[in-house]
Amino acid sequence: MPRDAAPIDAPAARGRGFALPQGAEPGRAVVVGAGPNGLTAAALLAREGWEVDVYERHHAPGGASASSPLLGRGTVVDLGAAGHPFGVVSPVFRELDLTGHGLRWVHPEFPMGHPLPDGPAAVLHGDLDATAEGLGVDGRAWRALHAPLVRDADRLAADVLGPLLRPWPHPVSMARLGLRAPWPAGWVNRAVFRTEQARALYTGAAVHAILPPGRPLTSAFGALFGALGMSSGWPVAAGGSQSIVDALLAVLRVHGGRLHLDHEVTDLRELPAADAVVLDLTPRQVAALAGTDLPPAYARSLRRWRHGSAVSKVDFLLDGPVPWTDVRLAGAGTVHxxxxxxxIQHAEAEAVAGRMPEHPFVMLCQQQAADPSRAVGPSAGRTVVWSYAHVPFGWDGDVRPLIEEQVERFAPGFRDRIVHAVATRPADLEAWNPNLAGGDIAGGSMGGLQLLLRPTASPRPHRAGRPGLYLASAATPPGGGVHGMAGAWAVRTLLRDRARAAF
Known part of the structure; x- marks a missing residue:
């Protein structure tokens, strides 16, 4: 059965917020972009006494954390992010007390399921022992690989949700992840696991890097996403991912911040004078802005930014539940x-090489397994299904039949239940939110050095090349996901710079 997450202001979570440096005199700040990172930065600054204005090109705030009745009256569809393993453990969301401003995390029965062509599905439980027990002969190996990370999950979140090139607050916990991180997930699979169930669970978690699992460092994603699922879970936001945005806006407004919609910023000189400007934009967007006065070398480095594979999204409205062959999958919030x-290795390698795989990796989310509010009123009794496939950057084909074929393999009769579907191609994603360039939802490839050096080689990666200008998007540490931490780190850097300038 779905369950509420433990409130993030519970005693166990106290003292694990995001502390800011002291001694900075408040001033005036402008934030460009009202996605989760931009709004987090704005809310923190407003709480610190700054006068804050947020400018957003779209007619509604939220960026890739927005929701809408896309499939008809009574439906709630997450237009971008759906599950939130990092949101529920985000130190800055705790610091801003988003649950005290209306946000509620809810969990499905299982964080993740992975059906297989032969044999039963693999299921990630919200508990290490239950997951290991379900993996039979691989249970001991699964437990040995994940147990230290599950024990340290909360400390690990504080470590990984920030620049990797810094002193970590919990170095022992980070070292345990570091022992597992450098390897390709495919190598770990072959060396450690014997069953296809365990290999599929690990690989499905690893490809959240949107890279082939044969690439170095993908094991870090497999181990970390699995550990989070078996500790704090992969919850959804009740009422849609927009609820995260609404809570951030509530904090911003309580402290006097202002939001300006339908206001696209193309030239920073058009904005009011400010002591600091925070940009929730990708590197290429920053390089294209007028009035930034960026040093030439920094501007060149931004223009060299590499994007990775993309996603192509389809949202479905069904006349009933997904008819999974393995009925346990009905309780999984995410199905790989x-x-x-x-x-999966073959499909991901094809996508990153620019070729559309015949059978792409598909991520399907069943938020309704935890949150019945996703289909109510005139849509009561129906099921909202969120899905995307990994595709080459900028791919413009029709992914719907490929996604339907993948679902139909494991849920025969799925097509017959479709009442309505809306496809959103990579170009559509970019038109809606330019941060999703070419359908790249990670703000830039996480392959190679770009995982560590985002967006440039700098000890202060959130400084945008000159004093008073800061970058706070998924292209900066800690990368993609709805957790607000890129905005939080930009503000920490801003306040430290301002405090030092006062002396």
Whole structure:
């Protein structure tokens, strides 16, 4: 059964917020972009006594954390992010007390499921022992790989949700992850696991890096996403991911911040004079802005920014539940559809090489498994299904039949239940939110050095090349996801710079 998450202001979570440096005199700040990172930065600054204005090109705030009745009256569809393993453990969301401003996390029965062509589905439980027990002969290996990370999950979140090139607050916990991180997930699969169930669970978690699991460092994603699922879970936001945005806006407004919609910023000189400007934009967007006065070398580095594979999204409205062959999958908030680990490796390698795979990796989310409010009123009794496939950057084909085929493999009769569907191609995602350039939802490839050096090689990666200008998007640490931490780190850097300038 779905369950509420433990409130993030519970005693166990106290003292684990995001502390800001002291001694900075409040001033005036402008934030460009009302996504989760921009709004987090704005809310923190407003709480610190700054006069804050946020400018957003779209007619509604939220960026990739927005929701709408896309599939008809009574539906709630997450237009971007759906599950939030990092949101529920975000130190800055705790610091801003988003649950005290209306946000409620809810959990499905299982964080993740992975159906297979032969044999039962693999299921990630919200508990390490239950997951290991379900993996049979691989249970001991699964437990040995994940147990230290599950024990340290909360400390690990504080470590990984920030620049990797810094002193970590919990170095022992980070070292345990570091022992597992450098390797390709495919290598770990072959060396550690014997069953396809365990390999599929690990691979499905690893490809949240949107990279082939044969690439170095993908094991870090497999281990970390699995550990979070078996500790704090992969919850959804009750009422839609927009609820996260609404809570951030509530904090901002309580402290006097202002939001300006339908206001696209193309030239910083058009904005009011400010002591600091925070940009929730990708590197190429920053490089294209007028009035930034960026040093030439920094501007060149931004223009060299590499984007990774993309997603192509389809949202479905069904006349009933997904008819999974393995009925346990009805309780999974996230279902990974890609077949075996080898099949996923092939599909991801094709996408990153610019070729559309015949059988792409598909991520399907069933938020309704935890949150019945996703289909009410005239849509009561129906099921909202969120899905995307990994595709080449900027791919413009029709992904709907490919996604339907992948679901149909493991849920025969799925097509017959479709009442309505809306496809959103990479170009559509970018038109809606330019931060999703070419359908890249990670703000830039997480392959190679770009995982560590986002967006440039700098000990203060949130400084945008000159005094008073800061970058706070998924292209900066800690990367993609709805957790607000890029905005939080930008503000920490801003306040430290301002405090030092006062002396």
């Amino acid at each position: 559809l890609g077949g075996t680990a080898a099949q």
